[in-house]
Amino acid sequence: MSWLLDETHLADLARGATLLGTGGGGDPYIGRLLVAEAIKEHGPITVLDPDEVDDDLFVIPTAMMGAPTVMVEKVPRGTEPVVALRTLEERLGRRAQATMPIECGGLNSMVPLLVAARAGLPVVDADGMGRAFPELQMETFGVYGVHASPMVVAGDRHETVVIDTGDDDVRMERLARACAIQFGGAALIAEYAMTGADVKRVAIPRTLSLGIGAGRAIREAREAHRDPFAALAEYFAGTIYRNVRPLFRGKVTDVERRTTGGFTRGACTVTGHDDGVLELRFQNEHLLALRDGVPVCVVPDLICVVDDTTAEPITTEGLRYGQRVVVLGISTPDIMRTPEALAVFGPAAFGIDQPFVPIEQLVTDEVRQPLAV
Amino acid sequence: MSWLLDETHLADLARGATLLGTGGGGDPYIGRLLVAEAIKEHGPITVLDPDEVDDDLFVIPTAMMGAPTVMVEKVPRGTEPVVALRTLEERLGRRAQATMPIECGGLNSMVPLLVAARAGLPVVDADGMGRAFPELQMETFGVYGVHASPMVVAGDRHETVVIDTGDDDVRMERLARACAIQFGGAALIAEYAMTGADVKRVAIPRTLSLGIGAGRAIREAREAHRDPFAALAEYFAGTIYRNVRPLFRGKVTDVERRTTGGFTRGACTVTGHDDGVLELRFQNEHLLALRDGVPVCVVPDLICVVDDTTAEPITTEGLRYGQRVVVLGISTPDIMRTPEALAVFGPAAFGIDQPFVPIEQLVTDEVRQPLAV
Known part of the structure; x- marks a missing residue:
């Protein structure tokens, strides 16, 4: 069932996504502020359950890439991931009907929400890393046959780079990384465009909910003066x-x-x-x-x-x-x-x-x- | 007046372009072999005088970029610059009616000829460096208002990168260079798309002829047992x-x-x-x-x-x-x-x-x- 994500979910999501970031993924703090601002302006975000999306839904995932040490200091304008999405739409000749995370840990739990709010799109509750990983080819998407190309890297002055390496996602990563370094160590991206049928086959389901649930488990345990570690163990036991x-x-x-x-x-x-x-x-x-x-x-x-x-x-x-x-x-x-x-x-x-x-x-x-x- | 360039011009052009390369630009040797092969297959190349081109002629210059030390060892397939040209055409939604050098010194005297022969296009007798320069923003094109973006970098496995930095040609250079390094230190490019009217305003005229003329002056002096330095001085005195x-x-x-x-x-x-x-x-x-x-x-x-x-x-x-x-x-x-x-x-x-x-x-x-x- 689809549901609405609003500002009340963001604190739990930030905490849970930091946990799922397994040390990396970038601190979600700044992303959270950008999403809160975007929700205030555009209203809550529709979240789609991956098992229920139409097979022909056209999904363009969005994300930030770069060194976490840079990402916490180089604040994005907030418009770059939408520029990345629009540039990829132009290249593909097709408008996105939803966005999706490529990574559920860290800052990248927030970037697709920012895009969803600003572009008026729903977000699919799934991702391709199931945590955070340092490189863009580290995706179940590519593992199961949906490749990144063509993909877009966008800089903070709305410069765009469209990379097409066919099915070679490692080469895509090398080129995108080289560009992100030129953009100051971090950049916004749109990649791994896919259909709803692909989502069901190649994505890790309900990892946006997972971040919110994990964050909520810690918060509620604290509020109830219960052991947060036991609460986490209990929460994860009910997930994949x-x-x-x-x-x-x-x-x-x-x-x-x-x-x-x-x-x-x-x-x-x-x-x-x-x-x-x-x-x-x-x-x-x-x-x-x-x-x-x-x-x-x-x-x-x-x-x-x-x-x-x-x-x-x-x-x-x-x-x-x-x-x-x-x-x-x-x-x-x-x-x-x-x-x-x-x-x-x-x-x-x-x-x-x-x-x-x-x-x-x-x-x-x-x-x-x-x-x- | 337009004229036909055939295999008999290539030795003089290679020598003259090496001179105009002012030490760099990459040795034209391998480019010359690729062009000779392409002319053998597709016939001679039409060279257009820049003063006589139609104002609305659509020109996409093509080139190789990279360290000369790499370019002499990493032999291109020969198809990459055509891939770069075609990718830029797709992005711009317009077919090129001619190609042109961005650089008249070194290997880049040859790359547009290769594209011209393979793609069946004429080549405009002009360029934007008037010699060889190490960086892509070092063009009279950009100096006088025709910018590089969008531009394409193509690798030897036909990977493509489309870079758009608006009118910031320095940022374009940094991104393209980073990609060329990922492609092994050298890559083929298409950039600075312009009209015939632009060519007349921003390009250095007849620098393809200049390379051939300088190379011929040296050769003919040697054949006639005359001083090649005096012959060069005499030849250049009649040019800009x-x-x-x-x-x-x-x-x-x-x-x-x-x-x-x-x-x-x-x-x-x-x-x-x-x-x-x-x-x-x-x-x-x-x-x-x-x-x-x-x-x-x-x-x-x-x-x-x-x-x-x-x-x-x-x-x-x-x-x-x-x-x-x-x-x-x-x-x-x-x-x-x-x-x-x-x-x-x-x-x-x-x-x-x-x-x-x-x-x-x-x-x-x-x-x-x-x-x-």
Whole structure:
């Protein structure tokens, strides 16, 4: 069933999308302000359930790309993603009937809402990453045969670049990234145009709702003075993500972060209050968690660093020495764990020399009371 | 009057265009082979005099971009510039009635001929650089109000990128360069679409003929055992370039060359047989000649290094220790020396802290017998 998204959903969505950003995806804060403004001006946004869209609905997903460290500082005008969408419509000779996220984690939970409000389009409740990923080819869309080209990169002076690399989404990513760097490290994009029939086949369903639901679970637990970790575990158990696993509790004792080649890369060490060390490696997003050198969560499963009391998610660019954190692992849906999917965004795609093992096999403990202090 | 260009013109054009390349522009050798093949298949090419074209003739210039060091090693398929042209036609919704060089020096004397032969179009005898320059905004086209956008960059797998930066040709250059680097350091382009009326206003006329004429002057002097330097001076005196000045004679004693950021940058020292030193600085093309520290030729005037006996032009990537060379300076046409033009491709545009002074004021000696040994 379609439903209306209004300003009251945005705080929960921002929190939940930051959690699903698994450290990256860009802080949704500025995107949230832009969406709130657009909803105030244009009214609430119609959200379409992916299982119910017409097979011939024409969908153009929209997003921001760039290093999260840049995205939090380079505020978009807000009109660029609409320029990207319109430019792609011109190239394709067809008007979009809906937009959709390509990524449900971080800022990109908000960008399609901005486009939806401004362009008067509904948004489809689905995405192609099921979390955040650093590169544009890391999409179930491409894995299952819907490719990015032609795609548009738009800059803040409404410059446009239309890239067509046929079915080579990696080459598309390289070209788009090179352009985004020229646009100052971040840019707005429209890509992976598809039909409603494609959405049903290649997208991860209801991940916009998932962000709102996860954010709401944390908020409501806090309001009720319940353990937010238990609330999260309970919420995810009712979704296709299913499992939340505690990976570690401790203090951030080291963060190394570089913005190179259009990405934020680095590592973080969390030291246990009693003993033990958890190491996190990231490229925009967390990719690998090693507990005392042993893998406990591997991409594409989600590694989420949150405040150890409030469960507020912390992004990789927000990591600071001394933060007291809990690190959670969350399992990804089956559509993201097939051999074809793992070839595109499994550990080997990031140069990580570890096999993918599902979090629920690596960590058999479930989240139980009392995890919160 | 229009005329037919066939295979018999190509050797002279290659030599003359290398001279006009002022060290850069890419060695025309491979382009010449591709054009010879295309002429063999499709017949000779109609060359249109720029003063005689219809005002509403629709012209799409075509070219290759990239570091000369890459262009001599990365052989194009030959079909990419036609893909670039066709993609720009689609974007503009209008078929080209002619193509034209954007650059008369080096490889880009040949690329429009390849397109002309393959696409069955005439080529306009004019260009926008009047020599070779390293960056795409360095065009009289843009100086006088015809901008590059929208423009197309095509890769060797027929990937296309359509860039639209409005009237900001510098931003276009940055984006196109970033894409060319992703395409391996060189790519084929179509840009600066214009009408016949524009051509008359913004282009440097008859620079394709100029390349052929300069190459022929050298060849015929050699065949007649005359001094090729005197022959060149005599030939240029009858063109809008007018002045050829001897800058130095000596031996190449040092060459420094780096391929960075998509350009070949460096410096060359020529040591005199008796005394004195000439220093050349280049970014793809020679930009400044200093004789014993004193400027003797400054961009956009042409600095041409040639063999001291045969007057065969030597490109910056062809410079080798021990070569015995003559360095010539050639004055550029008035359209390239206005304040607006110098702002775009004068010394300051290259970060050179020297004012532009016309070669004919810096060097008052004319080429006289006996310059050849």
